Amino acid sequence: MIEIKNAKTRYIHGRSFSYQELCFEEGKITSVIGKNGSGKSTLLKMIIGMLRYDGNVMIGNSESRDLSARKRSQRVAYLPQILKTPRIDVETLVFHGRYPWHGSFRRMSGRDTEFVQRALYITGMEAYRHRFLCDLSGGERQRAYLAMVIAQDTPMILLDEPMTYMDMAIQKRILDILYTLAKDGYGIIMVSHNIEQSFSCSDTVCLLHEGNVMAFDPPEELAKQEDLLYEVFGTKIKKSKDKELLYPYVAVK
Amino acid sequence: MRKYILSVTVLVLAVFIALFAGNTAMDSRHVMEVICGGGSPAERVIIFQIRIPRILASLVSGAALAVSGYLLQDNLNNIIASPGLLGINNGAGLFVLISALVFPYKSGMKCLMSFTGALLSAAIVCVLSIGTGMSKTSVILSGVAGGSLMASLTQVIISLKPETVADKVAFSLGGFANTGQDMMKTAIPVIITALILSFITAGSLDLMLLGDETATGLGVNVTFYRLIFIALASLLAGAAVSMCGLIGFVGLMVPNFIRMAWNGKSRENVLRCILTGAAFLLLADTAARLIVFPYELPCGLITNILGTPSLICVLAKKRKRLGTYD
Numbered sequence: 054m055i056e057i058k059n060a061k062t063r064y065i066h067g068r069s070f071s072y073q074e075l076c077f078e079e080g081k082i083t084s085v086i087g088k089n090g091s092g093k094s095t096l097l098k099m100i101i102g103m104l105r106y107d108g109n110v111m112i113g114n115s116e117s118r119d120l121s122a123r124k125r126s127q128r129v130a131y132l133p134q135i136l137k138t139p140r141i142d143v144e145t146l147v148f149h150g151r152y153p154w155h156g157s158f159r160r161m162s163g164r165d166t167e168f169v170q171r172a173l174y175i176t177g178m179e180a181y182r183h184r185f186l187c188d189l190s191g192g193e194r195q196r197a198y199l200a201m202v203i204a205q206d207t208p209m210i211l212l213d214e215p216m217t218y219m220d221m222a223i224q225k226r227i228l229d230i231l232y233t234l235a236k237d238g239y240g241i242i243m244v245s246h247n248i249e250q251s252f253s254c255s256d257t258v259c260l261l262h263e264g265n266v267m268a269f270d271p272p273e274e275l276a277k278q279e280d281l282l283y284e285v286f287g288t289k290i291k292k293s294k295d296k297e298l299l300y301p302y303v304a305v306k
Numbered sequence: 307m308r309k310y311i312l313s314v315t316v317l318v319l320a321v322f323i324a325l326f327a328g329n330t331a332m333d334s335r336h337v338m339e340v341i342c343g344g345g346s347p348a349e350r351v352i353i354f355q356i357r358i359p360r361i362l363a364s365l366v367s368g369a370a371l372a373v374s375g376y377l378l379q380d381n382l383n384n385i386i387a388s389p390g391l392l393g394i395n396n397g398a399g400l401f402v403l404i405s406a407l408v409f410p411y412k413s414g415m416k417c418l419m420s421f422t423g424a425l426l427s428a429a430i431v432c433v434l435s436i437g438t439g440m441s442k443t444s445v446i447l448s449g450v451a452g453g454s455l456m457a458s459l460t461q462v463i464i465s466l467k468p469e470t471v472a473d474k475v476a477f478s479l480g481g482f483a484n485t486g487q488d489m490m491k492t493a494i495p496v497i498i499t500a501l502i503l504s505f506i507t508a509g510s511l512d513l514m515l516l517g518d519e520t521a522t523g524l525g526v527n528v529t530f531y532r533l534i535f536i537a538l539a540s541l542l543a544g545a546a547v548s549m550c551g552l553i554g555f556v557g558l559m560v561p562n563f564i565r566m567a568w569n570g571k572s573r574e575n576v577l578r579c580i581l582t583g584a585a586f587l588l589l590a591d592t593a594a595r596l597i598v599f600p601y602e603l604p605c606g607l608i609t610n611i612l613g614t615p616s617l618i619c620v621l622a623k624k625r626k627r628l629g630t631y632d
Contacts, residue, residue: 098519101523121525121527122522124525125525126522126525129523130523131519131520131522132523133517135517135519136516136517137515137516140565140569141512141515141569145571149524150524152525153524156509198520211523
């Protein structure tokens, strides 16, 4: 579980962000939405210790800033928005996900290999295991990195726009993976610009605006606050007339 | 070990060639006799006090410069980073001259001063480029700026106090003709220690290649390791410059060649850099001794001549991958 209380962080150029009270639980999917620059990625970076903060960010029973980088990465896995493409194959990348557990000197155990095989299987990357990252498409690369994060086997998984380069079929597959992970007890925090997807797949939606938390509610509750959504996104977000589709969406007309 | 057979073979061949080649006419059988304890006193001096120390200096300097370049390239995620291009060699060279000026009779100080100069240059690059998030372009530009400043100050000292350096051209281009054994006694232990530390810490370079954010998510303290690698690279380059002067391009050529030829993990690549860098600089030094026999060229001249095609190879490889120079 990750609990945030009155945490404030800022960048060197002076832009500050404050997160009053948030609680991300294991076994649940939380989507973080908001306009560009609202502090979505900053929230994740603060949790993994890339940004200094005032206030409290508790990972399990420990304050994030008190944990060593290695200990923190045994509790929280993180997939950033921008993914590099060094000249390594997919299997090597996924094995890197086991680094927090064995370091760079200990040999991989059978258990490590099991986690890697499972991650490759879940993400459907088994056939690509010997392909180089630089030879993959954007979507395949993102799945390879997702496999790395799954192989890390941490209670909480932070994903920064994990489906940016994926086509519809792969997005559906990734959502299925996230559901399965949540059902298995993993907590997922996912930053997204896809409002329909965030509302439809999450247990909780965290709405950020100009560095502040505007709402942290189940999607059904937040969907009712149309004025708030309008204020945050600056555009009319429609709700489907179909009673089964309760969630807002963006439309041209 | 099978992975390194080629590198080890080239290295052993390079050592034999360097041992048998030289001004004094000595065939291989004669050289082996001297090594086994025979030969005249003059021949023993040539082998044990001239050729073997020079071979040792070339091997260690080559390994140091190659690993220094490799650490900088992977650490800054920039394939054209090298101790020469980032001004680290120039900084070390400047401080070697200052050491000769201030402590003319303490050659042991050269290594310490050289390391100080190398670290200062690295610090200048970091400070100048940190504002732009250490982007590739800003790191290189900062290195060029800092390096030019150091090179200019070096020239000022050489112009005002020409007696500080025995051979101005040889120092600027780099070579082993004036390498003293007292310098080697200080520099070689420093280099060996830094090489061992580089090998131990190189595992985290694999993760840093995935980018700072991903590496942090995997439990790497990126800032700590970045500083450690810059310090190790400076230490290696500084100690090498104190022995052989401003030899360029080794730190650029060897790591890029290794990446092109093999696709290993960072720790394996550090080992390959040690073997290949050592063999390369020893062969370059041997070539420098033999090309205009009985005279001698500065070894740095050979590495500089080979540096141009190596840069072209890197560009061509980049072009092949991207389909364009952009």
